[in-house]
Amino acid sequence: ETGVTQTPRHLVMGMTNKKSLKCEQHLGHNAMYWYKQSAKKPLELMFVYSLEERVENNSVPSRFSPECPNSSHLFLHLHTLQPEDSALYLCASSQDVGQGSETQYFGPGTRLLVL
Amino acid sequence: DAKTTQPPSMDCAEGRAANLPCNHSTISGNEYVYWYRQIHSQGPQYIIHGLKNNETNEMASLIITEDRKSSTLILPHATLRDTAVYYCIVSSTPYSGAGSYQLTFGKGTKLSVIP
Numbered sequence: 001e002t003g004v005t006q007t008p009r010h011l012v013m014g015m016t017n018k019k020s021l022k023c024e025q026h027l028g029h030n031a032m033y034w035y036k037q038s039a040k041k042p043l044e045l046m047f048v049y050s051l052e053e054r055v056e057n058n059s060v061p062s063r064f065s066p067e068c069p070n071s072s073h074l075f076l077h078l079h080t081l082q083p084e085d086s087a088l089y090l091c092a093s094s095q096d097v098g099q100g101s102e103t104q105y106f107g108p109g110t111r112l113l114v115l
Numbered sequence: 116d117a118k119t120t121q122p123p124s125m126d127c128a129e130g131r132a133a134n135l136p137c138n139h140s141t142i143s144g145n146e147y148v149y150w151y152r153q154i155h156s157q158g159p160q161y162i163i164h165g166l167k168n169n170e171t172n173e174m175a176s177l178i179i180t181e182d183r184k185s186s187t188l189i190l191p192h193a194t195l196r197d198t199a200v201y202y203c204i205v206s207s208t209p210y211s212g213a214g215s216y217q218l219t220f221g222k223g224t225k226l227s228v229i230p
Contacts, residue, residue, distance in 0.1 A: 004158075043159070043220040090158050102206070103149070104218060106158030 003027040004107035021076040023091030031097040032074040035090040118205040133190040137203030147206040152199040
């Protein structure tokens, strides 16, 4: 599935760095999502955007800051992260939200390591 | 918490059908059953979903019991590339507030296809 792309695929950063993860969907969808997958833990939903408006924020620390400039692009800005934030960060998109039947299509993920 | 129960692991011989069970005894009438899979360190891949009727696509078949309390994903001719963690997910009900439209991934079933 190449409809959702993520860059970079791998990222190593120090705790004082600022970096951004980028996601782009080529499916004409209206909703985009950020998930976090830590080692041996289930996927955790972080943020949901619908038509560029944030509609969900699952108690995510402020050191993670999402941005959705348009319905095709989603960013996750990172600053002063902690080593426990090391994980696979996944972006997904779906046609819409809130209908009970929205297939989500995932990108390949960004493997983040915080030193 | 995930609303589904799956065996933690299964083996299947290459070329044989893989039948992956899932229990979702608390499913509501308007909630869908979704199946995704995740190959190591990649983003989850959508497989199939259904509400009441059995469904089939080019990847798999989904058999849902009449009472909708359980389902089975069938990969008709398993190949080595089907080795992955398979997630059975009950989608949230239509939007009614925070957290109502996320996919809640459990631990899934690790399917190993053996040559």
